[in-house]
Amino acid sequence: MDLKKYAPFIILGLLALLPLTGISTYMLHVLIIVIMWSVIGMAWNLLGGYCGQVSFGHAAFFGMGAYTAGLLYEKLGMSAWWGLPISVPVVTVFALVMGFIFLRLRGPFFALGTLAMGVILRITAENLTGFTGGDLGIMIRERTWVDKTWYFYIILILAAVTYYVIKKVVESKLGYYFVAIREDQDAAESLGIDTTLYKTIALCLSAVITGLAGAFYMNYMGYIDPKVVFALHDISVVTIMVVMVGGVATFSGPIIGALIMVLLAEVIRSIPKLGMAHHTFFGILLIVIIIFLPNGIAGDWPKLKKIFAKGKTA
C-alpha cells in the first residue's frame, strides 16, 4: 500500500536522474515528447474524464499557447520562454469566452463545438498572414540550448506540478462536483451545484495546462505552423487517445497512454512503408480500445488481469 502512495515520487526521482546516466539524445527526445503528451492528457482528463465534458478541440488551447510564445518572439522580440507565463492569461480569457458559448451545450454538442473551435483557430491562423505568418509558421532562429537536458527538466517540472494540481483538485470538493456533473448534470444542478461555474473552472484549468504544453512545444521544437499545432487528428484526437488508451478518470492513465501512444507512433514512423499508415493504426487502436477496454488500460486493469490470469491457468 505504501509503495502505491510513494510511486509518483519514486518515478519522478528516477526520471530526474535519467539524463545523468548518459542516455542518448534520441531517447531523451522521445521522453520529452512522452512527458509533454502526458501533461496534455492529464489536462484533457480533468475536463473529459472527471467532469465528463469531452473536448475535441484541445488543439485550440495547445496552438494558442504555442502561438502566444511564438508571437512574443516574432513580434515583440522577447524570449519565447515568456510564452509560458503569458499564455496563462491569454488562454484563460479564450477558455472563458469558449466556455460561455459552448458549455451551455451538452454531451456530443459540446464535443462538436470544441471541434469547430479548433478548426476556426487553424483557419484564422492560416489566413491572418500579416499577424501569424500564415502557412509559413513561426521559427525561432536562435535556440536556448542545443542540449536537450534542460528542456527535459522543464517539462518534467511542468508535468509534476500538473500531476500535483490535478490530484489536489480531483481529491478536493471541486473534484466531487466534477464527477457529480459527469454522472448526472440535472441531479448535480438540483443538489445546488452551479454546474456552469464548475464546468467553466474545469475548462479553464484544462485549457491553461494544455496552453502551457503548447508554449513549451514552441520553445522545444523551435518551429510551428497552423497545420501542426491546430491539427485535428494529430493533436486533438491524439489527446483523446492518450487518455482513452491509458485510462479515463485515473491519475496514471494519461501517463501510461502517452507512453504507449508516443512509442507506437515512433515505431510506426520508423518502419518506412508503414509510416504513411499511422493514422490507420491509431484509428484501429482507438476502435479496439473503445469496444474492448472502454475505460483504458489503467481503468480496466482488473479486467485485463483477469484475462491474463485465465490465460495462465488454461
Place this chain on the structure above:
Amino acid sequence: MTSPQLEVLLQTIIAGLLLGGLYALIGIGMTLIMGVMKIINLAHGELMMVAMYIAYVLYSSFHIDPYLSVFLAAPVLFLLGVLLQKYLITPVLRVDAIIPENQVILTVGIGMVLSNVAAIIFSSDYRSTPVDYSTKAWYLTDIWKGSPIELSLSMPWSVSFVFAVLITVALWFFLAKTDLGKSIRATAQDKDAATLMGVNVGFMRIVSFGLGSSLVGAAGCLFIPIYYLYPDLGGQFTLIAFVITILGGLGSTVGAIVGGLILGVFESLTATYIGMGWAPVGRFVIFVLALIFIPGGILSLFKRRR
C-alpha cells in the same frame, strides 16, 4: 446599386442556392442518423469521400459519368453504413463506459481509418473528373435578349442541384408514405414507444445509418463533377453537415434543407465579398450564432410565434 454590382450579388446568391441544395443532402443524411440513433456521426464526411473515390474510379477506369455512379455508389455506401453500424457502433452502445461520448469518439476513429486508407490507395494528390460539360453554362441573355443584367447558370451545378432535389423528394416520399419510413420516424420520435408498437428498433437503426450513408454518398457523386477530391476532404464536410443540422434543428429533415440553403448562400457571399479562404470561418460564425441565439434551429423561430 449599379447593375454590375447587382449582377455579382445575384450571381453569388444563385451559386449559393445551388451549393445549398447539395449541402442539404449532406445535412439530411446526418440529421437522419442523429434523429434515430441519437449519436453524431463524425465519419459522415469521410463516407462522402469514399463515395467520391468510387465515382472517381468509375470515371477514370470505365468512363462512367459521375451522375450515373450515384446509382452504384449509394448502394455501396448503404452497405458500408450497415456494416459499420452492425459491427462497430452497436457493440459500443452496449459497452458500459465512464465517458458517455464513446460512440462519437468511435466514429472519429472510423473516419481516421477511412481517410488514411484513401490516402494510401490514391495518394494525397488532388483529383477530379474532367467531364466535358464541366464548363458549359446557360446565360440569361440567350433566353431574354433585352435583359439589362447578365446571369449564368453553370450546367453541372444545375444538374447536381436537380438530382439533389429529386433525391430529397424521394426520401420525403419514403419517410412519409411507406411503412418502413414511418417506423424509422417512430424510432426517432420515441424509441420505447416504437418498441411497444412492434417496431424492430435495432433494425431501424441499421437501416437509417445505411440510409444516411447512402444519402451522403449520393451527395458525394453529385459533388465530384464540380469539386476536386483529396483524402482529407471528409473532415470539412462532416463539420458542414453538423453546422447544417444545428442550424436546421436536430433531427429535422425540413430544417436540414433550410439550413443547407442558408449555409450555401452565406458561404457564397463570404467567398465573394471577403475572400475564398474565409468561407470556412463564415460557416462557423453562423454555427456559433445559431448555438447562442436559436439553439432549437431556424424552424423553432416560426413555431414560437404560432
